[in-house]
Amino acid sequence: MGRAPCCDKANVKKGPWSPEEDAKLKDYIEKHGTGGNWIALPQKIGIKRCGKSCRLRWLNYLRPNIKHGGFSEEEDNIICSLYISIGSRWSIIAAQLPGRTDNDIKNYWNTRLKKKLLGRRKQCHDASRITGSTTQDAKNGSGLETLSNSAIERLQLHMQLQSLENPNMSHHSNMSLWPCKLNPIQEKMMQSLQLLNQSSNPLMMQHHVFNDSPQKVQLYGPSNNHLHQVYPSNVLVNQIDHSINGVQVGSSTHLPETNSIKQPSMDFQQYCLAFQAEIDQFLSNKGANSESIDQAQANEFDLFKDMDGAKDMMSWWSNEFDANSASSNSWDSNGVLDQPQREMKY
DNA sequence: AAACACGCCAACCGCCACTAG
């Protein structure tokens, strides 16, 4: 027996909201609040909508101070940096961008930013076709699905940036795969990652806790709801801006006084390990079914021609974490402000 | 002008975590 539906599906309206419905919902919530029960709300207001639908409409559209469209370059940078760090945790990313909703950011990423940043995958593919390395059109195959899209994208982005940053890591810096000039966002991401890596903490930002900051935003670590730090909203931007301007900054010297520097919680290691496990699984499937994997599809993902490189990178990523962990007592979650915690989902 | 392809985005769906009883 499945769980009971939250509302009578047959008796609720679906589809776009009418201005009247919007007005009713907005009016009611502004006067009375949600009453702590979205499910009961539509009945009170007298609209035939599912409570969840009301909640979504309010949060994504009717709520005051919502911004739509017109993402700034700063916002792009923040979204990209956080996506690389934590993946598609849109609500967490949205929390860093006042006035933005997770839905908006998700749409923006899926429709624009992703293409902007990963578009070169197609370019590389096209290039390989020109050189004759691809002989068949891609078919829908099984192997690559093993690695989640999010993982692929993050890995791609990270490898892309990492290889440019550190050419010595030759095994995962097949520069021939990066034939193109970086676009401005990619350059900025690249630079901001350099800055982040200078703080000996790959991908993750250093954790500062500020006192008396008039405007604070919350930054989360990789674990879903772990609140790791409180930043003044300008700091993240400053970090990126400084790096963009080529200013060699150590985060602890050029950023405002901190009273503590914290490292990510151990969940980051779990996160890396899970990511690595995904790659391992992918590799083992690839090995087991190597003949069944379409070569053209593999070429579609040129970045994974050297999957051992990807694996090595994950080892490096995890080891880096371990090294930090060993040298610091602050990897635990002592500094993590308590938040209701959920299991990480991958 | 019509047909088609593509991009965008609001809204829906299903799952999971939390909580009160």
Added chain:
DNA sequence: ACTAGTGGCGGTTGGCGTGTT
């Protein structure tokens, strides 16, 4: 400890507008 109800989240879908052929 268990269960039902609810909130919250991320993935996906479908409709609409715009561009291209």
